[in-house]
Amino acid sequence: xxxxxxxxxxxxxxVKEDKAITAAARNDPDAQPLTPTQLKAMVPLKSLxxxxxxxxxKQLVSVRYSPEVLAYFKSTGEGWQSLMDSVLRQYVASHSRx
Numbered sequence: 001x002x003x004x005x006x007x008x009x010x011x012x013x014x015v016k017e018d019k020a021i022t023a024a025a026r027n028d029p030d031a032q033p034l035t036p037t038q039l040k041a042m043v044p045l046k047s048l049x050x051x052x053x054x055x056x057x058k059q060l061v062s063v064r065y066s067p068e069v070l071a072y073f074k075s076t077g078e079g080w081q082s083l084m085d086s087v088l089r090q091y092v093a094s095h096s097r098x
Contacts, residue, residue, distance in 0.1 A: 058085075
């Protein structure tokens, strides 16, 4: 019994076919090969994904707050976590010893 592959078989072009494909591409003004400078400037896609890395990296922690505190900050709308962080940072700044 032969195994059925879900992937189509890839057939590589012969040297003659490859030269014909390359010649056709070079004659097409919309399909010019990239220059070495353009290739060098390309950035892998995965390095462009997600948020930019912050210089002030925050730490993920699990904390328990009273329901009233959470209800207040959540009622301020979108960005309530950043607001809570800001309020705590102000507290730390005003209560730190020189």
